[in-house]
Amino acid sequence: MDNSLSIWFLEDDPSYKAYIDFQENFGSDEIFIAMLPVENAIGETEVETLKQLHKAVEGLTYVKTTFSLAKAKYPIYANDEISFDNLYNAKRSEKGLKSLFSKLPNITSQLVTKDYKHQFFYIQMQPTPTIEDKRQDIAVEIRSIIDKSYSNYFLTGPPVLNEAYSKGIYKESLIFGILTVLVITILLLFLLPSRRYLYIALLAVAIPVSLLFGLITSLGFALNMISMLIPTILMVYSVSDAVHIINIYHKEGVMNASISKVHLITIAIRRSLTPCFYTTLTTFVGYFALYISPLPAFKNMGVFTCIGLLLSFILVYIITIIGFSFMNLDFEKARPILKLKGISQTKFIEWLNSFTSNYKTSIITVFTLILVFGVFSIFQVDIDTNSRDLLAEGQAKDDLRAVEQELGGSNRLQLNIATSNGEAILNKEALKKIEVFHKKLEDNPLISSPVSVVTIQSFLKKRTPVLFQSNISEEKLQRTLAGVDAAENSFFKLFSDDLSTASFTLTLMEMRTSELEQVLNDIKIAFEDTFDTNHFNLEINGFAVVFAQLNNFILETQFKSFFAAFFVAFLCLWFFIKSLRTTILVLVPNVLPLAILAIFMSLFNIPLDVTTAMITPIMLGIAMDDTIHLVHKYRKSKRVQGTAEVRMDKAMLYTGSALLSTTIALVGGFLIIASSATPSVRDFGALCAVTVAIALITDIFYLPALLKKFDN
Numbered sequence: 001m002d003n004s005l006s007i008w009f010l011e012d013d014p015s016y017k018a019y020i021d022f023q024e025n026f027g028s029d030e031i032f033i034a035m036l037p038v039e040n041a042i043g044e045t046e047v048e049t050l051k052q053l054h055k056a057v058e059g060l061t062y063v064k065t066t067f068s069l070a071k072a073k074y075p076i077y078a079n080d081e082i083s084f085d086n087l088y089n090a091k092r093s094e095k096g097l098k099s100l101f102s103k104l105p106n107i108t109s110q111l112v113t114k115d116y117k118h119q120f121f122y123i124q125m126q127p128t129p130t131i132e133d134k135r136q137d138i139a140v141e142i143r144s145i146i147d148k149s150y151s152n153y154f155l156t157g158p159p160v161l162n163e164a165y166s167k168g169i170y171k172e173s174l175i176f177g178i179l180t181v182l183v184i185t186i187l188l189l190f191l192l193p194s195r196r197y198l199y200i201a202l203l204a205v206a207i208p209v210s211l212l213f214g215l216i217t218s219l220g221f222a223l224n225m226i227s228m229l230i231p232t233i234l235m236v237y238s239v240s241d242a243v244h245i246i247n248i249y250h251k252e253g254v255m256n257a258s259i260s261k262v263h264l265i266t267i268a269i270r271r272s273l274t275p276c277f278y279t280t281l282t283t284f285v286g287y288f289a290l291y292i293s294p295l296p297a298f299k300n301m302g303v304f305t306c307i308g309l310l311l312s313f314i315l316v317y318i319i320t321i322i323g324f325s326f327m328n329l330d331f332e333k334a335r336p337i338l339k340l341k342g343i344s345q346t347k348f349i350e351w352l353n354s355f356t357s358n359y360k361t362s363i364i365t366v367f368t369l370i371l372v373f374g375v376f377s378i379f380q381v382d383i384d385t386n387s388r389d390l391l392a393e394g395q396a397k398d399d400l401r402a403v404e405q406e407l408g409g410s411n412r413l414q415l416n417i418a419t420s421n422g423e424a425i426l427n428k429e430a431l432k433k434i435e436v437f438h439k440k441l442e443d444n445p446l447i448s449s450p451v452s453v454v455t456i457q458s459f460l461k462k463r464t465p466v467l468f469q470s471n472i473s474e475e476k477l478q479r480t481l482a483g484v485d486a487a488e489n490s491f492f493k494l495f496s497d498d499l500s501t502a503s504f505t506l507t508l509m510e511m512r513t514s515e516l517e518q519v520l521n522d523i524k525i526a527f528e529d530t531f532d533t534n535h536f537n538l539e540i541n542g543f544a545v546v547f548a549q550l551n552n553f554i555l556e557t558q559f560k561s562f563f564a565a566f567f568v569a570f571l572c573l574w575f576f577i578k579s580l581r582t583t584i585l586v587l588v589p590n591v592l593p594l595a596i597l598a599i600f601m602s603l604f605n606i607p608l609d610v611t612t613a614m615i616t617p618i619m620l621g622i623a624m625d626d627t628i629h630l631v632h633k634y635r636k637s638k639r640v641q642g643t644a645e646v647r648m649d650k651a652m653l654y655t656g657s658a659l660l661s662t663t664i665a666l667v668g669g670f671l672i673i674a675s676s677a678t679p680s681v682r683d684f685g686a687l688c689a690v691t692v693a694i695a696l697i698t699d700i701f702y703l704p705a706l707l708k709k710f711d712n
Helices: 014-026 044-058 094-102 128-147 158-191 196-218 227-255 261-292 296-325 345-358 360-378 395-407 428-443 453-463 474-482 513-530 543-548 550-577 580-603 612-639 644-673 679-710
Strands: 031-037 063-067 073-078 081-086 118-125 154-156 411-419 448-451 501-508 536-541
Touching: 014 128, 014 536, 014 543, 031 128, 031 158, 031 395, 044 063, 044 118, 044 128, 073 453, 118 128, 128 154, 128 158, 154 158, 154 395, 158 196, 158 227, 158 395, 158 644, 196 227, 196 296, 227 261, 227 296, 227 612, 227 644, 227 679, 261 296, 261 550, 261 612, 296 612, 345 360, 345 644, 345 679, 360 580, 360 679, 411 428, 411 513, 411 543, 428 448, 428 453, 428 501, 428 513, 513 536, 513 543, 550 580, 550 612, 580 612, 580 679, 612 644, 612 679, 644 679
Parallel strands: none
Antiparallel strands: 031 118, 031 154, 063 118, 073 081, 411 501, 411 536, 448 501
C-alpha cells in the first residue's frame, strides 16, 4: 500500500520540486502532532516526561527535530544582546508561567491546551524523499515510543493520516475482493442457464486478476486508494464477457442440437469475438485515457487496468473453450440453479420490443430532453476534494478532530516574503509592513496561530519597550531581531540565513481544496495590498499548496481523458458499424448516462474529486459494452429481410438476457465499492452503479427507439 506524495505528483512537476526545496531549506511539514493527556500541563513531572520523550524520538534516523513545552525558549533582551531562556521554568510559580504564556499566545497555544489538561508534542520528519520508503513503519514506531509514557493520547498529522489511508485501503481491498466473488457467485446462480457454467465463469474471473496482481507485485508497484478498485472492476468485467460467451454458446446449443461440440464452440467464438473485442477495446480506451492525467496514481490505474483487460479478454476465451470441451450438457433440459418465480426474461424482452415500437417518438422526446438537461448540469458540478472524505471513520479521524478542535488545525503552511534585490528585510519600513500583513493573517478565519518575527517583536515590546523607540537605529534593530531566530527555536523558522527573507508559519485545518484555494488567494491579496510587489516577493510553501492544485489536475484529467476516450470510442464504433449515421444514433444513448450522472452529482452536491475524477472515461467505455453486443446482432440481422423494427426485436431477443445479466453483475460490483467506509470511494461506487444501471435503460429503451425511428 502506498499513498505517499510521489504517487500524486510527477517528480519533474514544478510544484512538487518547489515543495521538496522548501522542505530542505525551511523544514519539512511532514509533522506528527501528539496531544498528550496530563494532570497539569505545566507540572514539573509532566514536563520531565516530555524531556524523556524528546530523547527517545530524536534518536530515530528519519526525525529531523521535535518540539514541545520542554524545548521551547523565549528571548530576553539585556546588555544590547538577545539571549534565550526556557519558556518553562520549574522555579516559576504557576501564576508566573501563565502570565508569561499569555504574552506569547500564538506559540503557547500550540504547546498546551487552554485548560492545561493536554500538552502538544511535535515530531518533524526529514524531507519527503528521504522517508518515502519508510512510511509504512514510521507511524508504528512513533506510537510504540509514545505508548511507553502515555495512554489514551491523540496522534495526527500527515504521516498518521497516510498510515490510516494505507491500512484502510488494505482492509477494504480484501473485503471488496471477497464480497465481489460472493456477489458474482450468487448472481451467476440466477443468471447462468446451468450450474455447470458457474465453474467456467468463476475461473474466468479469478485467473486474470491473480495474474495481474502477480505482475503488479513483481514489478514492485503498490496499491493506492485509486488502484485498490482494480480487482473489483476487473472481476466484474471478466464475468460480463464470460456471460456473453456462455449465453451465445447455450443459445446456439438449443437451436442447433445436432451439431458437434467442436462446431458449437467454433460458432460461439465466431459470434462473440467481434462484439467482445470491441467492448474490450472501448473499455480499454476509457481506462487508457486516464494515462493522459498528470497524476501518477491515475496513470498507474489506467495502465494496469488495461493490462488486466487484455489478460481477461484472452484468458476468458481460453478458459471457456477448455471448459466447454470438458462439459457435456443437455441444452434443452438445462435450468438455472436459482430462479425467481413469476419473472420471465423472455416475456420482459417481448414487452420491451412492443413498447419501443409503439412509443418510439415519445421515448426519444423524453430521453432527449433529459440529455439536454444533463448537458446543462455538467456545468453545475463542483470540482472539489475534501481531505476529510479521503479518510474513513476510525481512530485516525477521531484523533484528527480532537486535535484540530484544540489546536485550530493540523496542517502547516509557510510563507516567505523576500526582498527583490536580496537586501536584509529587517528595516523599520519593512517591519511595519510585515506587522500589517501578520495582522491580516490573524484576522483570516481559516488561518490559526500565525508565527513570525512579529510574534517575537510584540513580546519584546511588552517587556523591553525601549528597544523599539523611534530613535533606535536600524542597524541595532536589525542586529537585535536577527538574534531571535535561534537554533533553539528551529521549529519556527523566522528568517533565511542571509536575512533577506522573513517567514510566517501558519496552521490550517484539514479542508476542501476550494477552501485551500481561497486561503491561498486571500494570502496573495493581503500581500499585494501590503507590499510593493516590485520590491518584495511572496512564496507560499507546504503540502497545502500542492494539494490545492488537485482541482486543476482533476479538471485536466476530466477533459483530456473524456475527450480522448470519446474520440477513440467514436472511431471504434464507426469502424465497427461502417455507417456514420448509425454510429451517431448509437453514440447518443451512450452519452446520456454521463449526462444523467451530472444531474445526480449536481442535485446531491457530489463534487468531482480524486476518485470521481476518473468516472466519465471509465463509464463511457463500460456503457458502450452492452450497446456493442446489441448493435452487433442488429447489424447481422440486416442480412435477413425486414424493417429496422424487426431486426432490432430479433437482436434484443437474442442478446437481451445477456445484457440484463452483465448489467446486474456490474451494478453488484460497483455497489460493493459503494459500501466503502471512505466517503470519496463510496461516492465513486454509488455513482458508477447508478450510471451502469442507466446505461442499460438507455440501451433497451432509447437506443432501440432511435434505430427504429431513424435507421431506415
